[in-house]
Amino acid sequence: MTAPKQFASYVDANAESYIQRLAKAVAIPSVSGDAKYRQHVFDMADFLVNEMRSLGINVHKVDLGKHVLDGEELQLPPAILGSIGNDPKKKTILLYAHYDVQPALLSDGWDHEPFRLTPDPKTGRLYGRGASDDKGPLLGWLNVVEAHVKSNIELPVNLKFCFEGMEESGSDGLDDLIKAESPKGKFFDGVHAVCISDNYWLNDRTPCLTYGLRGISYYKVSVSGPARDLHSGVFGNTVHEPMTDLIHLLGKLVTPTGEIKIPGLANLVAPLTEEERKRYEVIDYSVADVEHSAGARVAISDDKVRVLTGRMREPSLSIHGIEGAFSAPGAKTSVAKTTSKGKFSIRLVPDMTPELVDPIVINYLEGEFAKLNSKNKLKIENLHGGKPWVTDPGHWNYKAAIKATETIYKKTPDLTREGGSIPVTLTFAEALGVNVLLLPMGRGDDGAHSTNEKLDRSNYIEGTKLLGTYLHEVGAISIV
CATH class of the missing domain: 3.30.70.360 (Alpha-Beta Plaits)
Known part of the structure; x- marks a missing residue:
C-alpha cells in the first residue's frame, strides 16, 4: 500500500523546514566520546524531546546511570523512549536511532565549520557532523510523523521510538535497558518488528537493505x-x-x-550457500567502487564477489x-x-x-x-x-521495505550484509525475538566519521518519503 499522495506532497512542500530542523540538530555538538561535550549531548536529548512532544508523541527520558570517561565519572546521556498510537489492530514498529556524533574540528581538515549545516547549492549536499550519522535519519522519522499529523493522515502502524546518546561510544547502559523493558507489560512489549536507519548505500546510485552485520x-x-x-x-x-x-x-x-x-x-x-552467492553477483557494486572509496587502486582481488564476501560475510x-x-x-x-x-x-x-x-x-x-x-x-x-548478526531478508519486514524503495527510487534495492558492527541490532533481535531491518537513508560517499561528512538533500527528502512509505507497506501486510 503506497502512502497517500498528501504525504509526499507535504514532505515536498516542507522540505526547507525539514532542512532547518536538521540544521538545528547539527548545531548541537553532541560528541559522546569527549567529556568536554557531555552537556551538549544532554542538550541534544532535550531538543529531541521537545520536537517529539510538539508532534504529539508520548515521550520520556530514561536515566542510564554513570560511567567513567578518561578517568572522570560522568552521567550517561538519557535514552529517549517514545510512542504514538496504540491501536491493537495495527502492527507496532520500533524505530531506533542515535543522537550522539563523532568528534569534529575545523582543524581536522573540514572545509566548513563541522557543527554548522552548510548546504552546497551546486551539488545539493548538506555538510555537517551528524548530518548522515545519524541525525538526518533520526529526524527523518520525526518528519514522517509531522507529515501525517499535520496532513490529518492516519498513521498506518503504532510507533515506538528508542533514541540513544552513546552509540558512538559503546552504547553504555542501553543493552540493560532493552532487556529490562522487553518482558510482558514493559515498554517494548508488543513490538512486531524493528527498523534501524544507521547505515548507508554501498555507492551513490543504488539503494540497499542490510540484513547482516559483522x-x-x-x-x-x-x-x-x-x-x-x-x-x-x-x-x-x-x-x-x-x-x-x-x-x-x-x-x-x-x-x-x-x-x-x-x-x-x-x-x-557458516558456509556460503548458492542462494547467498547469487545475491553478491547481482549487487550494484564493483572493484572500482572499492578503490574509489579507498582513494587508491589497492583492492585485494579483481573479482567482485570475492571483494564483497570479504567485506560482508567472511x-x-x-x-x-x-x-x-x-x-x-x-x-x-x-x-x-x-x-x-x-x-x-x-x-x-x-x-x-x-x-x-x-x-x-x-x-x-x-x-x-x-x-x-x-x-x-x-x-x-x-x-x-x-557478536555478528544476520536475519532473513525474506521476512515481511524486508518485503515492505523493498516495495517502498521501489516506489520512491524506482529501483529494487540490493540486499547487503555490512562489514561494520551495530551491537544494539543483535540486542533487539535477541531480547524482543523479532525481525530487525536496516533501512539506510544516506549514500556510500557520505563520509560518516570522516571530515566533510554530508547528507545529500535528495537522500534526506526522498529518504523521508521512503521511511513513511515503508510504514504504509508494513501496515498493509497481513501476518499470522
Whole structure:
C-alpha cells in the first residue's frame, strides 16, 4: 500500500523546514566520546524531546546511570523512549536511532565549520557532523510523523521510538535497558518488528537493505622484558627484545592478501550457500567502487564477489597499531621500551562468537610465542567484543521495505550484509525475538566519521518519503 499522495506532497512542500530542523540538530555538538561535550549531548536529548512532544508523541527520558570517561565519572546521556498510537489492530514498529556524533574540528581538515549545516547549492549536499550519522535519519522519522499529523493522515502502524546518546561510544547502559523493558507489560512489549536507519548505500546510485552485520573481537598483545630502555649497541644480539618478539607474532596473524593464518577460525564460519552467492553477483557494486572509496587502486582481488564476501560475510583481521615503538624524528638507537604492545581485531561472522574465537586466538599466539624460546613475557587481552548478526531478508519486514524503495527510487534495492558492527541490532533481535531491518537513508560517499561528512538533500527528502512509505507497506501486510 503506497502512502497517500498528501504525504509526499507535504514532505515536498516542507522540505526547507525539514532542512532547518536538521540544521538545528547539527548545531548541537553532541560528541559522546569527549567529556568536554557531555552537556551538549544532554542538550541534544532535550531538543529531541521537545520536537517529539510538539508532534504529539508520548515521550520520556530514561536515566542510564554513570560511567567513567578518561578517568572522570560522568552521567550517561538519557535514552529517549517514545510512542504514538496504540491501536491493537495495527502492527507496532520500533524505530531506533542515535543522537550522539563523532568528534569534529575545523582543524581536522573540514572545509566548513563541522557543527554548522552548510548546504552546497551546486551539488545539493548538506555538510555537517551528524548530518548522515545519524541525525538526518533520526529526524527523518520525526518528519514522517509531522507529515501525517499535520496532513490529518492516519498513521498506518503504532510507533515506538528508542533514541540513544552513546552509540558512538559503546552504547553504555542501553543493552540493560532493552532487556529490562522487553518482558510482558514493559515498554517494548508488543513490538512486531524493528527498523534501524544507521547505515548507508554501498555507492551513490543504488539503494540497499542490510540484513547482516559483522561482530568484532579486539585484542591487545603485550611483550615485556627488560626493566628499562637499553642501548642497541650494548644490548643488541645480547638480550631478547620485546619489539622483535611482538613484530614476529603480529606477522603470524594475517597475510598481505587478507588470509587469516590462525588455524581453526575458518572452521567456525557458516558456509556460503548458492542462494547467498547469487545475491553478491547481482549487487550494484564493483572493484572500482572499492578503490574509489579507498582513494587508491589497492583492492585485494579483481573479482567482485570475492571483494564483497570479504567485506560482508567472511572474517577479517586488521592490525591497528603498536605502542612502545620509537616514532619521533631522528635516529634513536635504544632497544624498544620495556613493554611493546600491539593491537588487532578480528571482524566476526556467523557462526563465530567472541567466546569461541578467544581461546583459539590466545592458544595460537601462546604457541607461536613458545616457539621463540624467548625469556620475555607475553600477555594477551580481549579489550572488547560483539557478536555478528544476520536475519532473513525474506521476512515481511524486508518485503515492505523493498516495495517502498521501489516506489520512491524506482529501483529494487540490493540486499547487503555490512562489514561494520551495530551491537544494539543483535540486542533487539535477541531480547524482543523479532525481525530487525536496516533501512539506510544516506549514500556510500557520505563520509560518516570522516571530515566533510554530508547528507545529500535528495537522500534526506526522498529518504523521508521512503521511511513513511515503508510504514504504509508494513501496515498493509497481513501476518499470522
